[in-house]
Amino acid sequence: MTFSLPxxxxxxxxxxxPDSVVHGARLALKYFPNLxxxxxxxxxxxxxxxxxxxxxxIASIHHTDVSIGAQEKPSAALRRGKYSSMRLALEAVxxxxxxxxxxxxNTGAFMxxxxxxxxxxxxxxxxxxxxxxxxxxxxxxxxDMGANIDCTAEYLVQFALMGEAYAKVVLGMENPTIGxxxxxxxxxxxxxxxxxxxxxxxxxxxxxxxHGFVEGNDIFEGTTDVVVTDGFTGNVALKTAEGTSRLxxxxxxxxxxxxxxxxxxxLLARSAIKMAxxxxxxxxxxxxxxxxxxxxxxxxxxxxxxxxxxNAIRVAATMVQExxxxxxxxxxxxxxxxxxxxxxxxxx
Amino acid sequence: MTFSLPxxxxxxxxxxxPDSVVHGARLALKYFPNLxxxxxxxxxxxxxxxxxxxxxxIASIHHTDVSIGAQEKPSAALRRGKYSSMRLALEAVxxxxxxxxxxxxNTGAFMxxxxxxxxxxxxxxxxxxxxxxxxxxxxxxxxDMGANIDCTAEYLVQFALMGEAYAKVVLGMENPTIGxxxxxxxxxxxxxxxxxxxxxxxxxxxxxxxHGFVEGNDIFEGTTDVVVTDGFTGNVALKTAEGTSRLxxxxxxxxxxxxxxxxxxxLLARSAIKMAxxxxxxxxxxxxxxxxxxxxxxxxxxxxxxxxxxNAIRVAATMVQExxxxxxxxxxxxxxxxxxxxxxxxxx
Numbered sequence: 001m002t003f004s005l006p007x008x009x010x011x012x013x014x015x016x017x018p019d020s021v022v023h024g025a026r027l028a029l030k031y032f033p034n035l036x037x038x039x040x041x042x043x044x045x046x047x048x049x050x051x052x053x054x055x056x057x058i059a060s061i062h063h064t065d066v067s068i069g070a071q072e073k074p075s076a077a078l079r080r081g082k083y084s085s086m087r088l089a090l091e092a093v094x095x096x097x098x099x100x101x102x103x104x105x106n107t108g109a110f111m112x113x114x115x116x117x118x119x120x121x122x123x124x125x126x127x128x129x130x131x132x133x134x135x136x137x138x139x140x141x142x143x144d145m146g147a148n149i150d151c152t153a154e155y156l157v158q159f160a161l162m163g164e165a166y167a168k169v170v171l172g173m174e175n176p177t178i179g180x181x182x183x184x185x186x187x188x189x190x191x192x193x194x195x196x197x198x199x200x201x202x203x204x205x206x207x208x209x210x211h212g213f214v215e216g217n218d219i220f221e222g223t224t225d226v227v228v229t230d231g232f233t234g235n236v237a238l239k240t241a242e243g244t245s246r247l248x249x250x251x252x253x254x255x256x257x258x259x260x261x262x263x264x265x266x267l268l269a270r271s272a273i274k275m276a277x278x279x280x281x282x283x284x285x286x287x288x289x290x291x292x293x294x295x296x297x298x299x300x301x302x303x304x305x306x307x308x309x310x311n312a313i314r315v316a317a318t319m320v321q322e323x324x325x326x327x328x329x330x331x332x333x334x335x336x337x338x339x340x341x342x343x344x345x346x347x348x
Numbered sequence: 349m350t351f352s353l354p355x356x357x358x359x360x361x362x363x364x365x366p367d368s369v370v371h372g373a374r375l376a377l378k379y380f381p382n383l384x385x386x387x388x389x390x391x392x393x394x395x396x397x398x399x400x401x402x403x404x405x406i407a408s409i410h411h412t413d414v415s416i417g418a419q420e421k422p423s424a425a426l427r428r429g430k431y432s433s434m435r436l437a438l439e440a441v442x443x444x445x446x447x448x449x450x451x452x453x454n455t456g457a458f459m460x461x462x463x464x465x466x467x468x469x470x471x472x473x474x475x476x477x478x479x480x481x482x483x484x485x486x487x488x489x490x491x492d493m494g495a496n497i498d499c500t501a502e503y504l505v506q507f508a509l510m511g512e513a514y515a516k517v518v519l520g521m522e523n524p525t526i527g528x529x530x531x532x533x534x535x536x537x538x539x540x541x542x543x544x545x546x547x548x549x550x551x552x553x554x555x556x557x558x559h560g561f562v563e564g565n566d567i568f569e570g571t572t573d574v575v576v577t578d579g580f581t582g583n584v585a586l587k588t589a590e591g592t593s594r595l596x597x598x599x600x601x602x603x604x605x606x607x608x609x610x611x612x613x614x615l616l617a618r619s620a621i622k623m624a625x626x627x628x629x630x631x632x633x634x635x636x637x638x639x640x641x642x643x644x645x646x647x648x649x650x651x652x653x654x655x656x657x658x659n660a661i662r663v664a665a666t667m668v669q670e671x672x673x674x675x676x677x678x679x680x681x682x683x684x685x686x687x688x689x690x691x692x693x694x695x696x
Binding site: 150217235252256258264267280 | 456484497529531563565577589596597598615617618621624625
C-alpha cells in the first residue's frame, strides 16, 4: 500500500478557477502519483470537471456555496467567509484531514484566514510569504514577500532560519547562504531593526551560513541562496523585477516585429531564446508558502493556469514529504537566537 | 555676448576620473555650447587632459591634492575632506562662483557634504536623490533613491511636489502624474506614514495630479510620471531593476552564443534589438539630482564614462537654465501642504 498525500484544494479561488484547479490537480499527479484531493467549492461545477479530468477515483468534493472575492478586504472575508471554500480547505489541514492546502484566491484573505485557523509554529512570531525565483545560476528564495509590512529584528532573524530550512527542503541546497537586504553592504547602513538583525545573525552560534547585507541587484545575481527582507520591501522588489522583465521583453519583441530582417533573424534564434527564457517562466515558480504556520498552506498566483497550479500543488506535496515544519523547528533549536537586547549589548 | 553657464566639476571623483570628467565636459558642449568649467583636482594630471580635449579657452583648474576615496565613510570624508576636490566644487556653488556642480565620487560623502555646504531650500525638510529612468512609453522620475532611509509623511509629500517640478523641468511634462509606492492600491495598505502621506496628497488643494498608490510593477509600466518612495525602498527597487535587466540580457546573450542558427538569427535581428535597447542605455540617464538643496548638485554614477558624464552635465545645465529651485519653491507655495495632524483629523 502506498503512502497517500491528501491535499485540500480551494476550487473556487483564482481568475481561472475552478477549471485551472481541477486540471492542475490532474497535471500534478505527474510529480506525485500518490496525491489525493478534496475540492472545496460548488459541487455542480466541480463534479463534471473532476470527471472530465479523470480524477474520480482519487478526488472528493466538499460542497459550499460561499467563496471569497478577489477584491474583498481581509476583514470582510474573515467575517463573511466562515463556510467559504478557502476557509474550509484551511480547516481540513488544521484538523489533520489534509496534509496541506492550496488556494489561488485573494492573498490578503488567505493570509488572514491561514493565521487564524492554523496559528504559528511554536516559537515563531510571524509567518512569512516565501517564494522561489530564478536567478543567475540557481534559484533564490525570497522572504517575506508581503505578509508583514513592519518587521522587528527578531522577525527577520526567524525569517533567515525559516528561509534556510526552506532552501534545504525545496531546492535541496546543502548549506544555503543567507543575505539580509539593505541599501549597502556596510554595517552602518539601513534601519535600526535591520542593523540589529544583522548583529543577531552574526551572533548565531549554529551552522547558519549568514553572508551579511546584500543589495537589490544581488537578489537575481545569486549572491546568496536566500534573501531576507520585510514584507513591504520584498513585495516592492518582486513586483519591480516582474515589471522590469515585462518591459524588457515587450521592447525586444516590438523591435523584432517592426523589422523584416529582425523577424527572419528571430525565427532562427527563437528556439534558443525560448529555451533560455524558459527558466524565467513564472509558472515554474508558482506556489508561495506561508512559512512559519502550524500547517502547510500554499498561495498560488491569482492568475494561475492549470500548469501553474500544478506547480503550487507540487510545492505543497514537497513540503509535506520533506517535513518542512519539523525542519524549521529543528533549525530554530540548532541556532538559538540571541535576544535583541543581548545583541545590542554585545555590539554596544 | 552669450549668457554663460559656469559649472564646477569634481575632476577626481569616479572610477574613470579624471579622463571621463574632462572628456565628458567636452562632449557636453554639444548640448550647451555656453558651458564654462572649473575643474577641481590635481593640476598636473588635469591640465594635459584639458589641453588634449581642447577645453583651454573655457576651462580653469582649481588645484587640490585631496580627493575622497570611493570606500570612505561619509563621516571620515567630512572630517578629512575640507579641501577635497568634491567639497571645493560644492563650495563654488554655495559662493555663487558656479551655477551647479557635478561629481562621480562617493555617493554617501557627496550627499553629506552637499547637505552641509548647500543646506536645504527654505521650507524643505530633506533633500531627495532624484533619478530619471526609462519606462514603457516615456521616462519616469523616481525619488528618493537613497538619501533618506526613514521618511515621514511630510517628507514624502514634499518629495511629490519636488518630483513634479523636476518632471516639468527636466522632461518637459505639462501635468505629470504622481504615484506613491506601496504594496497595494487600497487605502488600507502600507506603513502609517505612507497612509498619512496618501491622505495629505489627496488633500492638496493646488494643481498636483496625484494618482494614488502604485506598486513595484507600475514603476516601469509608466502608470505615473513620478514615483515617490522612501530612500530605502527606492534604492532597493532601482537596484533590483538593474539586476533583473542584467540577468535577462545575459541569459538571452548566452543562449544565442550557444546556438549556430541563433547566432545567424541574431546577426539579422541585431540592429533592431540594439536600437530598441538603446532607450535603456543607463548612460542616457546618468545624473541624479540632490533635489531640495539650495544649490544644484548632481551625482553622476561612480562608473560613469565620458558619454555618461556628459549627460550628468547636461542634467546640471538644464536645472540651471530652467531654474529648478525657483520652480520647486513655487510648487510648494501653490500646493500648500496640510499638516499631518490636519490630514489625520480630516480622515478621522
